Amino acid sequence: MLRETRELLSSIGVPDLDPALPVRQLSVAEQQIVEIAKAVSLDAKVISMDEPTAALADHEVSLLYRIVEALTARGIAILYVSHRLREVFDLCSTITVLKDGRQVGTYPAAELDERGLVRLMVGRELSAFFPDRAADAAPGEVALALEGAGNGFVDDISLEVRAGEIVGLAGLQGAGRTELLSAIFGADPFTRGSMRVGGEALRPRSPRHGVRAGLALITEDRKGQGLSLSLTVAQNALGVVRAVFPGRTAAARTELPSTLEELALVARGLDQEVQFLSGGNQQKVVLARWLAVAPRVVLMDEPTRGIDVGAKYGVYEVMRRLTSAGVAILMASSELPEVLGMSDRVLVMRDGRLVGALPPSASEEDVLALAAGAEGAEAAA
Amino acid sequence: MMRKRRMGLTVAALAAATMLAACSTDGSVSPSATGDASAPPPAETQASGGEWFDQAVFDEQFEQRSATFEGDPETPWLQYIDGPMTDTAEWASDEPMRVCFANASISNPWRQTGFITMQQQLAALQESGVIESMEVRDAGDDDNTQIADIDFFIAQGDCDVYIISPNSTAALTPAVDRACETGKPVIVFDRGVDTDCATTFIHPIGGYAWGIDTAEFLIDNLEPGSNIVALRILPGVDVLEHRWAAAERLLTEAGMTVDDHFTGADPTEIKSIITDALSAGEVHGVWMDAGDGAVAAIEAFEDAGAELPVMTGEDEMSFLRAWDERGMTALAPVYSNFQWRTPLLAVEMIANGEPVPTEWVLPQEPIEEDERADALAANEGMPDGHYARFGGEDLPGFPEAWQDR
Amino acid sequence: MSAVVGARPVRRRRLSTTAIVFIVLAAVLVLSAVLVTAAGKPFFTAGNLAAVLTLMSILGFVAIGQTLVIIAGSLDLSVPYVVSTASIIGAGVMAQGPAGIVPGVLAALAVSAGIGAVNGLIVTGLRVHGFIATLGVGLIISGWLGTSFQGSFGSAPPEFRVIGATLIAGVPLSTIIMLACAALAALLLHRTRLGHHLYAVGGSASVARLSGVRTKVPVVVAHALCSMLAGLAGLLLLARTSVGSPTIGSQGGYDLMSIAAVVLGGTLLAGGVGSVLGTIGGVAIFAVLDNVMSVLEVNPFLKDFIRGSVIVLAVALYAWRSVQRRPPRFRPGKEAAP
Known part of the structure; x- marks a missing residue:
């Protein structure tokens, strides 16, 4: 059986995956390869892939590309669903656009460019992928500062984020970005080093402590950690303020409708359970719940994962609005265009440590080279 | 506000719990209602074993094993040890009686066998016009349900006679008292209660x-x-x-x-x-x-x-x-299953105005080696969960009613 | 086509699970009345109604507490033993006479709450699932009860037993106390911060934690309140039976019956969703079913069969509804404007 599996894996272009390993020990990318191999072994004629790269880092994406090419060469049709426009153009020969549950149209890929595709998806012209930085943006006081901070997952982290600044956090899957954000927030508290929030020395011991200090965390796992799916829009949106600043609940409740309107939330009502909202609208509820506590520093982990282009743009606009109001944002993201397009500075992590800082004018290759280390950079390129 | 108050209550409760833990432990050591401190605990006995032992009851049942039983040994379900009788003349009636039976449960084979015997006895007495109907409520081994069952019978008010097989002794006492207060005859069997208000209390020796x-x-x-x-x-x-x-x-x-x-x-x-x-x-x-x-x-x-x-x-x-x-x-020791017939036969005696034993102690004789063959022959074809001393051989439906359960 | 939330959310009328519970209750009542009347017996008599309500009240106390614990994402299997413990402690203290009533009630409730707090601390502090934690605590208590008490223990003075026997306008006092507790619990769930936190923690403990909720406090309080309510049930049983009993709780099977009533009332066993009102409906359904089966003299084994079928059918219905509950974007036959 092992031999057959090895042959199967070779046939889709991954000869070096050990067939004897338990699946739970594999990375997300490798698990996906196993799933694809399973489909191939069943002689599938059509394989659907729904956001196959959502959890992959960029160098893993290129492996997926190779597999997809190997499959199409064998005459297998691939139905590839993705929010990442670049992948769509890289891989697909025909593009079908759905919007609000209806088919907008089907086009040969060659007839569309990114701009045209976005227009079809959003239903209107988007001026740019990323809203412009405010012209008079001058970073303010240091809102968040770490000095030699570390715990079991990250080590020796020193960084500053100023009021009105967006600092991007790049790195490969497993580099420690999520761990760093949850350490700052107090979910997995730092055990060494120092941390200052708004000039005050403070190392949150718990999320509650962090929220009190003016921190907010938009988690990468929206459904598992960001929202109580069985609760309503209003209950979720008021969840944090009610838990930590109960005195402000009434005021937050009054403001909620206008906040949600500003975020352009599409829902049946404030009493709809959030599990029935689309990913983009769920993310808007997540934003609303943190806007309600008026945080000083917002930590964002993959803020646009799994949401459509229009909603992404909405998230970016909220980020810009927050910074112009003097909020500091530290954003971890696997999407390099997003990191480079939104950040004022980009910090790169590898193996739980910060390995460098880059200006937003840096190229994606620069970021990858730093993130992967020298040999990794070659492999990815 | 609300929360504060409740939290306060919880804290107070916790504090009280700590204080009172000692109190409740003391309580358990003092002689309980059924315990008898005079009996010296035998050597190498677990604490619980000694506490269940009651010397007076032991002595009484020791005597009763060799007591003379009144009545025909062929119908042991009608035999009793001579003692005080309850006069039932006031309830004598030519009308068929409506019986209300509050049963503890039929959750084991012994009770199932007995309940079949009881129903066949009922059929016989309905045939002879002594009993009109028997309404049964099964408490499912729960004191609380049985109390509600008895109270329901009382509230309904159309029982001519109550039969109660109590689920437990002390807990059912108030309910049995209430049944007695209706002025109707009350028949208690199997387990007893802590009141002597019942017309008759039927049980094997023990x-x-x-x-x-x-x-x-x-x-x-x-x-x-x-x-x-x-x-x-x-x-x-x-x-x-x-x-x-x-x-x-x-x-x-x-x-x-x-x-x-x-x-x-x-x-x-x-x-x-x-x-x-x-x-x-x-x-x-x-x-x-x-x-x-x-x-x-x-x-x-x-x-x-x-x-x-x-x-x-x-x-x-x-x-x-x-x-x-x-x-x-x-x-093969016996806890006489035929006692399930006796309550309905007591109803017949009450309807006739005949006196019934106030405490009706039924014989309880083990099956010895020389009686085994007879017992087996008499119960040929009965299922494994059947009891040889079920005493229903002369009832209608024998043996099918006991075989098809 | 879809409603954009503004200041005026568009509400679509849909039957809540609680409404369904009460529709089922009404159906069960009607069916019962028909069946009982067809059998030539009266159903809506004062005596029978009192019997239904009395049976409801004891299970009701336990089920209200169980609702709190289940909404918080835990479970309490120790309730029968808490019921017994409360009846024993109450009876022990009250054996001295009427002067013992108040100390007896307080002692029983305090010990009950203490047991609940221990349950809660084991669940939150040692991170043992409520199922196992309360099973263990329950076994410990049952061991203590079994070795320390034979048969009944202590007694309740007549002044206390009045509670078990009093009817106010045909409704047992115990039922009124139970409904008052239900109202308080509903208030706690829907009008207090602790209540919101119970739902949040039960829905997802990690979401609640990342929202700054103290996740342990609500669970401990829910367990303490649940045990206190079980203690109240034990005291009520004491008022009815007049003696403390080490087995009275297990006789009633209040652990699984209360969980079944809670689930029948539409509360999600996984936590985070549910209501006390629904639970009261669930308890009432069981009480009516049990009563009508008693009146009709249904065989005890068939009783369990029917009870079980009702639970399975009801929960299947709720599960089916929650699959259907995602509001459809398009309706058949109606052309939606783009």
Whole structure:
């Protein structure tokens, strides 16, 4: 059986995956390869892939590309669903656009460019992928500062984020970005080093402590950690303020409708359970719940994962609005265009440590080279 | 606000709990309603074993085993030990009576067998026009439900006579008192209650008598110092505890080495207990507080290639059959199942205005080796969960009603 | 086509699970009345109604507490033993006479709350699932009860037993106390911060934690309140039986019956969703079913069969509804404007 599996894996272009390993020990990318191999072994004629790269880092994406090419060469049709426009153009020969549950149209890929595709998806012209930085943006006081901070997952982290600044956090899957954000927030508290929030020395011991200090965390796992799916829009949106600043609940409740309107939330009502909202609208509820506590520093982990282009743009606009109001944002993201397009500075992590800082004018290759280390950079390129 | 108050309450409660923990422990040590401090605890007895023992009741049942029973031995369900009688002339009636029966449960084979007997007796009395109907409420082994059942009967107000088989003694006492207050006859059977308001309280001699019969049999058939394994179903049930309390007292006094276990009536558990005991040494005797699982115990001896023990089981068919097939030295003690007929026959006596014994003690005779063949023949074709002394051979529906259950 | 949330959310009328529970209750009542009347017996008599309500009240206390614990994402299997413990402690203290009533009630409730707090601390502090934690605590208590008490213990003075026997306008006092507790619990769930936190923690403990909720406090309080309510049930049983009993709780099977009533009332066993009102409906359904089966003299084994069927059918219905509950974007036959 092992031999057959090895042959199967070779046939889709991954000869070096050990067939004897338990699946739970594999990375997300490798698990996906196993799933694809399973489909191939069943002689599938059509394989659907729904956001196959959502959890992959960029160098893993290129492996997926190779597999997809190997499959199409064998005459297998691939139905590839993705929010990442670049992948769509890289891989697909025909593009079908759905919007609000209806088919907008089907086009040969060659007839569309990114701009045209976005227009079809959003239903209107988007001026740019990323809203412009405010012209008079001058970073303010240091809102968040770490000095030699570390715990079991990250080590020796020193960084500053100023009021009105967006600092991007790049790195490969497993580099420690999520761990760093949850350490700052107090979910997995730092055990060494120092941390200052708004000039005050403070190392949150718990999320509650962090929220009190003016921190907010938009988690990468929206459904598992960001929202109580069985609760309503209003209950979720008021969840944090009610838990930590109960005195402000009434005021937050009054403001909620206008906040949600500003975020352009599409829902049946404030009493709809959030599990029935689309990913983009769920993310808007997540934003609303943190806007309600008026945080000083917002930590964002993959803020646009799994949401459509229009909603992404909405998230970016909220980020810009927050910074112009003097909020500091530290954003971890696997999407390099997003990191480079939104950040004022980009910090790169590898193996739980910060390995460098880059200006937003840096190229994606620069970021990858730093993130992967020298040999990794070659492999990815 | 709300939360603060509730939290405060919780904290206060916790503090009080800490203080009162000692208090409640003291309470449990003081003599309980049923305990008797005068009985000296036998050596090597577990704390719980000694506390169930009541010397006065033991002595009384010891005597009753050899008492003379009034009435025809052919109809033991009508026999009783001579004593005070209740006059029932005020309830004499030519009209068929409506009976209300609050039953504890039919959750074991013994009660199921008895309930069948009762229903067949009912059929006979309906035939003869003594009883019009019997409304049954089954409490599912729950005191609270049975209290509600009795209260419902009282509120409904159309019972001519109450029959109550109490789920437990003390808890049902107030409800039985309320039934008595209606002025209608009240018949209590099986377990008793702590009130003498009932017209008649019907029961076989009791659990101590069972314990005495079985212990004497083992003592007669084994040398002092023999190893006896006692297989008990579960703790805390008074009927079963009394059987063991008496047997343990006599066996230890006779110098037997007794090793008792709770089995939950689980055949696998019984087998492993016997197997363990056999690997640790010889087992000369087996005592059981009920017949269920006796076959499993016997098989464990056979599996180990050990000599079959001297054994006491019950008049349950599976035990009688296993005893017969193997020709063991054994005794089948009896907790007279035929007592389920007696309450309805008491209704007939009440309807006739005949006096009934205030405490109606029914005979309870173990089945010995020489009676075994007769008992088996009389119950030919009955299922394993049937009880030989069910006493329904002369009732309509015999034997199908007991066979198809 | 879809409603954009503004200041005026568009509400679509849909039957809540609680409404369904009460529709089922009404159906069960009607069916019962028909069946009982067809059998030539009266159903809506004062005596029978009192019997239904009395049976409801004891299970009701336990089920209200169980609702709190289940909403918080835990479970309490120790309730029968807490019921017994409360009846024993109450009876022990009250054996001295009427002067013992108040100390007896307080002692029983305090010990009950203490047991609940221990349950909660084991669940939150040692991170043992409520199922196992309360099973263990329950077994410990049952062991203590079994070795320390034979048969009944202590007694309740007549002044206390009045509670078990009093009817106010045909409704047992115990039922009124139970409904008052239900109202308080509903208030706690829907009008207090602790209540919101119970839902949040039960829905997802990690979401609640990342929202700054103290996740342990609500669970401990829910367990303490649940045990206190079980203690109240034990005291009520004491008032009815007049003696403390080490087995009265297990006789009633209040652990599984209360969980079944809670689930029948539409509360999600996984936590985070549910209501006390629904639970009261669930308890009432069981009480009516049990009563009508008693009146019709249904065989006890068939009783369990029917009870079980009702639970399975009801929960299947709720599960089916929650699958259907995602509001459809398009409706058949109606052309939606783009």
